Amino acid sequence: MTLSPRQQDLAIALAGLLAGLLLVSVGAYDRNEDVPAWLAMVPVVVMAGLEVMRRSHTVWTVSVGGVVFGVGVFYGSVLAMVVMYTDLLYAGVLYGRPRMGKVLHLTGGATTLVLSSLTLLYADVPNALVVAGFCGLIFIAPVWTADLVRRHRDRAETERLRAEQTALLAELDRRGAVVAERARMARELHDVIANHLSAIAIHATGAQSVARRQERTADDPLVEALAVIRENSVQGLAEMRRMIGLLREDSPEGPYAAPRLDALDTLLAQARTTGRGAGLAFEAYEEGERGELPAPVELAAYRIVQESLTNALKHAAPGTVRLRIGYRPDEVEITAESPHREGQGRKLQGAGAGLVGMGERAQLLGGSFTAGPADGLWRVRAVLPREAKGEQP
Structure with a gap:
């Protein structure tokens, strides 16, 4: 004592x-x-x-x-x-x-x-x-x-x-370096990626104008593809600008608003529109009460669902993609099943990075992640604890 x-x-x-x-x-x-x-x-x-x-x-x-x-x-x-x-x-x-x-x-x-x-x-x-x-x-x-x-x-x-003074000065130097790096990243995103997305949206709009002058119908595959390209490029540009606002803390656009699971209907609607031409249908089921989820857990769940749907659009064979989200007292389970395409699938630049990113998000929160073929389907399963045990993504 x-x-x-x-x-x-x-x-x-x-x-x-x-x-x-x-x-x-x-x-x-x-x-x-x-x-x-x-x-x-x-x-x-x-x-x-x-x-x-x-x-x-x-x-x-x-x-x-x-x-x-x-x-x-x-x-x-x-x-x-x-x-x-x-x-x-x-x-x-x-x-x-x-x-x-x-x-x-x-x-x-x-x-x-x-x-x-x-x-x-x-x-x-x-x-x-x-x-x-x-x-x-x-x-x-x-x-x-x-x-x-x-x-x-x-x-x-x-x-x-x-x-203490030395540690404070070191912390100020570190923060200054972080702020400078964030500003550099925001500048690169704005000058390179955002400009490319803006150019894609502008050219898609122009192509839509040409299609209308050619009197193509709304259900024409070319018109539908142009609409999907424009919608996704505009949405990507909006998210890119919000990310730039996050990196630039003094941005007049305000702080970055993290996406929430309430927007799942929008994700599914976009996936159905995009996957219609590839013969894909999407179904979603929710079990249990969602309740109040911590922001890191909800963000990780949203990104895992988003990436699962994107991978299905890229690699799945024609059929039905089923998404299940189970809300339990201690965890959230996300399962996405899509028709498995035999062989190597479509060769796309950066293939496999999405699976790695989903696994890292789950592990950082203390959860688990698996992905692979099972019974003729490609199954993605992620389990996230309601109380994050690891670092925030």
């Missing part, structure tokens, strides 16, 4: 008081026959009371303690009182103002010099040396010790503050 500073002071005062009472009761003190024993306890009691305020009122405790010490020596010197007075001198230097040490060094040295000189004048050299030794132990030793401890403590505090 660790005592607080206040409790430590009370314990010191109580220990000194009990020690003084014991010494006086057995007569183990410098007795004056003309002074009753109970009177010798008065300085001990007062010194114990001063010990309680040794940290908060250093000037008063040292000053009053010196007077009490002189009175105690006259009425009968008790060792407990002497020890408590040396502790008051120690606390005065350690917890008081910096100039307190200089003052007590001067007064302690002067007191030792005066008392030893008077003893030498009225007695002999051996007694003068004994007085000088005792005075040094009482008036000088605790002051010198406290001054040494305070210097080490102040030096340690200075080093701690310097280390």
Whole structure:
């Protein structure tokens, strides 16, 4: 058990008081026959009371303690009182103002010099040396010790503050580097990818205009393909601009809004429109109560569903793609099954990166992810804990 500073002071005062009472009761003190024993306890009691305020009122405790010490020596010197007075001198230097040490060094040295000189004048050299030794132990030793401890403590505090300052500067440098890198990434996304998406949307719109002039019907495969290209490019451009706003924290567009599972219907509608020409149909089922999901879990679930549907559009054979999302008390299970295309499938640049990304999202949250052929289907299964156990994606 660790005592607080206040409790430590009370314990010191109580220990000194009990020690003084014991010494006086057995007569183990410098007795004056003309002074009753109970009177010798008065300085001990007062010194114990001063010990309680040794940290908060250093000037008063040292000053009053010196007077009490002189009175105690006259009425009968008790060792407990002497020890408590040396502790008051120690606390005065350690917890008081910096100039307190200089003052007590001067007064302690002067007191030792005066008392030893008077003893030498009225007695002999051996007694003068004994007085000088005792005075040094009482008036000088605790002051010198406290001054040494305070210097080490102040030096340690200075080093701690310097280390904190260094760490703060390093953190500021790191944040500055992150901000600069985010700005560079935002600039590259804006100048390269966003421009390409914008060009795709513009050319798709132009192609739609040509198709209308050719009086092509709305169910014409070319018209449908152009509509899908334009819609996806516009949506991709909008998400790219929101991502740029996230990277640029001072963007007037505001903070980036992470997609939510409420938008699954929109994903399915887009997938049905895009996959109609490839003979794909999409079905979705939800089991259990969704409830309130943490933002990292909901974002990971949305991205896994989005990537699963995209992979089905790219690689699945004609048939029905079934998406199931099960909401359980402790986890969210996502299963996507699509008709498996035998062989290597369509060779596309970056194939396989989507599976790796989905697996990383699940693992970062402490979940699991599997993907592969099963019973003539391509099955993707991800289990995400409702309370994220790992890093946020």
